[in-house]
Amino acid sequence: MSKFWNSKTRLIKPYVPGEQPKDRKYIKLNTNESPYSPSPKVIEAIKSAANEDLRLYPDPVCENLRRCIAAYFGLSQEEVFVGNGSDEILAFSFAAFFEPSETILFPDVTYSFYPVYAELFGLTFKEVVLDDAFSVPVEKFLVKNGGIVIANPNAPTGKFLPIEEIKKIIVHNNKLGKVVIVDEAYIDFGGESAAGLVKEYPNLLVVQTLSKSRALAGLRVGFALGASDLIAGLYRIQSSINSYTLDRLALAGAIAAFSDESHFQQIRRKVIQTRERVVRELEADGFFIIPSQANFIFISYPRIQAQEMFRILREKGVLVRYFNKPRIENFLRVSIGSDEEMDAFLSAVKRMIC
Amino acid sequence: MSKFWNSKTRLIKPYVPGEQPKDRKYIKLNTNESPYSPSPKVIEAIKSAANEDLRLYPDPVCENLRRCIAAYFGLSQEEVFVGNGSDEILAFSFAAFFEPSETILFPDVTYSFYPVYAELFGLTFKEVVLDDAFSVPVEKFLVKNGGIVIANPNAPTGKFLPIEEIKKIIVHNNKLGKVVIVDEAYIDFGGESAAGLVKEYPNLLVVQTLSKSRALAGLRVGFALGASDLIAGLYRIQSSINSYTLDRLALAGAIAAFSDESHFQQIRRKVIQTRERVVRELEADGFFIIPSQANFIFISYPRIQAQEMFRILREKGVLVRYFNKPRIENFLRVSIGSDEEMDAFLSAVKRMIC
Numbered sequence: 187m188s189k190f191w192n193s194k195t196r197l198i199k200p201y202v203p204g205e206q207p208k209d210r211k212y213i214k215l216n217t218n219e220s221p222y223s224p225s226p227k228v229i230e231a232i233k234s235a236a237n238e239d240l241r242l243y244p245d246p247v248c249e250n251l252r253r254c255i256a257a258y259f260g261l262s263q264e265e266v267f268v269g270n271g272s273d274e275i276l277a278f279s280f281a282a283f284f285e286p287s288e289t290i291l292f293p294d295v296t297y298s299f300y301p302v303y304a305e306l307f308g309l310t311f312k313e314v315v316l317d318d319a320f321s322v323p324v325e326k327f328l329v330k331n332g333g334i335v336i337a338n339p340n341a342p343t344g345k346f347l348p349i350e351e352i353k354k355i356i357v358h359n360n361k362l363g364k365v366v367i368v369d370e371a372y373i374d375f376g377g378e379s380a381a382g383l384v385k386e387y388p389n390l391l392v393v394q395t396l397s398k399s400r401a402l403a404g405l406r407v408g409f410a411l412g413a414s415d416l417i418a419g420l421y422r423i424q425s426s427i428n429s430y431t432l433d434r435l436a437l438a439g440a441i442a443a444f445s446d447e448s449h450f451q452q453i454r455r456k457v458i459q460t461r462e463r464v465v466r467e468l469e470a471d472g473f474f475i476i477p478s479q480a481n482f483i484f485i486s487y488p489r490i491q492a493q494e495m496f497r498i499l500r501e502k503g504v505l506v507r508y509f510n511k512p513r514i515e516n517f518l519r520v521s522i523g524s525d526e527e528m529d530a531f532l533s534a535v536k537r538m539i540c
Numbered sequence: 541m542s543k544f545w546n547s548k549t550r551l552i553k554p555y556v557p558g559e560q561p562k563d564r565k566y567i568k569l570n571t572n573e574s575p576y577s578p579s580p581k582v583i584e585a586i587k588s589a590a591n592e593d594l595r596l597y598p599d600p601v602c603e604n605l606r607r608c609i610a611a612y613f614g615l616s617q618e619e620v621f622v623g624n625g626s627d628e629i630l631a632f633s634f635a636a637f638f639e640p641s642e643t644i645l646f647p648d649v650t651y652s653f654y655p656v657y658a659e660l661f662g663l664t665f666k667e668v669v670l671d672d673a674f675s676v677p678v679e680k681f682l683v684k685n686g687g688i689v690i691a692n693p694n695a696p697t698g699k700f701l702p703i704e705e706i707k708k709i710i711v712h713n714n715k716l717g718k719v720v721i722v723d724e725a726y727i728d729f730g731g732e733s734a735a736g737l738v739k740e741y742p743n744l745l746v747v748q749t750l751s752k753s754r755a756l757a758g759l760r761v762g763f764a765l766g767a768s769d770l771i772a773g774l775y776r777i778q779s780s781i782n783s784y785t786l787d788r789l790a791l792a793g794a795i796a797a798f799s800d801e802s803h804f805q806q807i808r809r810k811v812i813q814t815r816e817r818v819v820r821e822l823e824a825d826g827f828f829i830i831p832s833q834a835n836f837i838f839i840s841y842p843r844i845q846a847q848e849m850f851r852i853l854r855e856k857g858v859l860v861r862y863f864n865k866p867r868i869e870n871f872l873r874v875s876i877g878s879d880e881e882m883d884a885f886l887s888a889v890k891r892m893i894c
Contacts, residue, residue: 188769190719190743191776192639200779203600223592232590232789238577240586240758240793242568243751246557270624274782281660285546306635306780365544389544397597404594404788415542422545425554426660428628434758435586435789439594 194306201273201302204507212505213527218372218482220401221524222456224439225449228402231442232435244434247421251437254444255409259381264414267421268440270431272371272395272408275420276335277303278427279391279410282419283365284309288332293322295513297341297369320476320484324351328358337369339377342509342519344478346377353383360389365416367391374399374454375461376479381411388413398481399454400443407432407440457481461522467532471539482521484514487539492516495538502534548660555627555656558861566859567881572726572836574755575878576810578793579803582756585796586789598788601775605791608798609763613735618768621775622794624785626725626749626762629774630689631657632781633745633764636773637719638663642686647676649867651695651723674830674838676701682712691723693731696863696873698832700731707737714743719770721745728753728808729815730833735765742767752835753808754797761786761794811835815876821886825893836875838868841893846870849892856888 187196204217252266259266269275280303284290287310292300294313304311314326320343327334334355339346352368359366368380370392381392391412397403410420424431432440443450465475465483474486487495495518496508507519522528541550558571606620613620623629634657638644641664646654648667658665668680674697681688688709693700706722713720722734724746735746745766751757764774778785786794797804819829819837828840841849849872850862861873876882 188773189717190637190770191773192637195636195773195776198776198780200776201783202779203597203783206597206599217597219597220595222595224594228594229590229592232594233587236583236586236590236789236793238583240578240582241574241576241755243557243560243571243573243757244760245560270785271782274785277781282549283544283546302780306777363543401595403597406598406784406787416544419542419545419549422549422552422554423660425556426552426656427631428625429555429557430760431624431628433760433787433790435590436787439590 198305199302201299205505207505210503212503213523213530214505215521215523215527215531216505216507217403218398218521219403220398220453220457220481221522221527222401222453224401225443225446227442227446227449228439231438235435235438240434244430244432244437246429248432248437251432251441254441258444259411261384261411262414265384265411265417267410267412267417268432269408269410269424271397271406272369272393273299274431275393275408275410276367276369277306278420278423279367279393280304280309281307282423283391283416284333286310290333290335291327291331292335293340295320295340295343297337298509300335320345322347322351324354327355331359331362331364333365333367334359335367335369337371338380339372339375339478339480341372341480342482342507342514342517343476343484344372344480344482345476346479349378349380352380356380356383356387356390360387363389365389365391367393370394371398372480375458375481384411384413388415391416396440396443400450401453402439402443405436405439407436457522460525460528464522464528464532468535471535482519484517484519486517490539492518498538499534502537504531504534552659553656555653559859561859564857566857567877567884568859569875569877569881569885570859570861571757572752572875573757574752574807574811574835575876575881576755576807578755579797579800581796581800581803582793585792589789589792594788598784598786598791600783602786602791605786605794608795612798613765615738615765616768619738619765619771621764621766621771622786623762623764623778625751625760626723626747627653628785629747629762629764630721630723631660632774632777633721633747634658634663635661636777637745637770638687640664644687644689645681645685646689647694649674649694649697651691652863654689674699676705678705678708681709684716685713685718687719687721688713689721689723691725692734693726693729693832693834695726695834696836696861696868696871697830697838698726698834698836699830700833703732703734706734710734710737710741710744714741717743719743719745721747724748725752726834729812729835738765738767742769745770750794750797754804755807756793756797759790759793761790811876814879814882818876818882818886822889825889836873838871838873840871844893846872852892853888856891858885858888
């Protein structure tokens with residue numbers, strides 16, 4: 187605590203990302219990174235953009251990248267926002283669309299950054315309790331609210347809410363004139379995107395990232411799809427903080443990522459296949475696993491406390507994520523790595539439970 | 541205006557950066573970019589960082605880069621913050637240190653992003669009127685305040701305030717327990733940095749950028765120097781918005797930039813030399829020029845209105861910056877380009893005034 191911090195800075199509880207340990211080499215299944223390399227075209231595009239033009243500012247409105255994402259989703263450039271990772275875009279969305287005097291809604295078990303954004307921007311929020319199977323109780327969202335945020339698939343559970351259910355929430359809030367943010371960071375691992383609803387519902391903002399399914403966590407690129415009004419609102423907030431959030435290299439790399447569809451399809455399918463195999467093996471070992479459409483699984487074991495499993499696996503050189511929070515304190519979130527990494531994980535698990 | 545924007549989003553007047561025209565090729569003297577290439581070591585480091593590790597998140601606390609900047613300034617890593625350009629760092633600083641119930645001070649003629657940050661974070665500000673020579677009237681800052689922001693050299697004037705004067709403001713505010721932000725985006729073109737005062741004054745935050753003197757506007761890297769308390773406050777805000785604001789390529793490039801001191805010295809000296817020559821020639825032509833320690837000059841001509849000069853120069857293919865604002869509406873800000881670019885500018889000027 188410092189006397190120079192204002193009251194807000196003292197109050198907020200910043201988000202803590204998964205650890206990036208430097209003490210030893212781990213099998214790193216704790217931050218949902220891709221086990222596969224990004225497209226070679228991305229690497230090539232970045233190398234080619236590493237030139238003397240770095241002396242010049244990037245395009246502040248990122249026209250080329252937005253046009254490319256728009257084409258990919260059948261939208262117009264004005265319906266696409268790009269930012270420094272989907273986290274930043276979510277922050278800007280909370281700042282742009284939610285009114286402090288109203289109450290926004292999100293699930294009680296979800297991405298733990300949402301309450302952090304809400305605190306920072308002075309927003310009131312209500313956490314809607316998920317049912318016992320960690321499913322979203324849609325009817326509880328069909329009430330008066332100042333905006334809704336839904337991660338789909340949800341984090342850290344990996345559970346997917348069918349698009350028809352999401353649509354009920356969007357339709358309800360459209361009548362209220364309130365925004366629904368669908369955070370689709372993990373959508374490419376088996377779920378169905380709400381992107382197709384953007385043209386129909388002016389209150390829908392879909393947020394995605396290149397960090398997971400496009401293997402570019404190190405490049406910091408996310409994007410949002412929504413009616414041009416919503417996108418313009420995001421630009422108003424961004425342009426009050428930082429005119430240029432994407433550097434020339436990230437822009438070049440991101441454009442190239444969208445040009446290599448076959449690489450994208452290949453690596454996301456591999457993750458899905460590995461996930462399904464790991465789920466089968468863990469279930470055979472007696473684990474409880476929430477059905478996942480993400481690049482991670484959320485698992486529990488009847489005989490050993492999750493925190494203890496976290497410790498044992500860490501000792502064995504396998505890093506997973508443990509959240510010491512009500513309702514999920516007996517679960518571990520395990521990112522889906524390569525087949526080799528998951529074999530090592532499964533073997534560590536077998537040694538742990540035998 | 542959209543019904544989905546909250547009251548803040550409707551209220552704010554976002555910052556508008558200098559235009560990046562796509563219609564034709566200009567001699568671009570409007571955004572204070574460096575006319576020189578960044579260090580070849582930077583290009584090399586980026587190419588080498590363009591590899592499969594891009595699938596992994598960057599270091600959220602940017603240890604290597606902060607250690608490197610700390611060593612450069614004789615500080616510790618805990619006294620260095622790094623961010624996505626100095627604009628983002630300034631935004632975080634406004635959010636971290638200034639209390640909405642108090643009044644912050646900055647000059648009436650200064651970087652036009654400051655009132656934008658203040659509006660966004662609901663801060664009250666008072667613009668202290670610069671004297672007729674656009675000098676900072678230091679005594680007017682030695683009053684009760686909630687924090688002070690001083691660009692030094694100032695923008696868009698280029699005028700430098702001697703470090704002893706800056707120190708008076710810091711000392712005064714240290715007694716009040718209030719932060720002073722010294723925005724040194726242009727410090728490497730002739731001014732003396734307040735970085736040397738950081739160890740002595742816990743209320744001083746010095747903000748610099750790699751965009752200008754290190755020719756890396758396209759890489760988006762800025763940094764702040766201050767007591768570890770202040771740096772920790774900035775991290776609290778950043779970590780409530782975006783855990784990773786610098787991608788792996790920007791980190792690698794920025795580290796390399798600090799490893800090539802001779803390139804840095806060479807290109808900043810060239811800018812200074814060209815500036816001095818251009819000033820002499822313009823003065824000989826009858827221009828009034830505010831003494832500049834920046835990589836731009838702020839000029840006025842008795843016989844032609846600045847807005848008209850802006851238009852004529854643009855027609856002739858030379859892009860400069862015009863601010864349609866009280867007190868400075870008869871000035872043009874002209875970035876210092878290469879000698880060839882400035883010869884073209886001077887020749888366009890001569891044709892304009894003859």
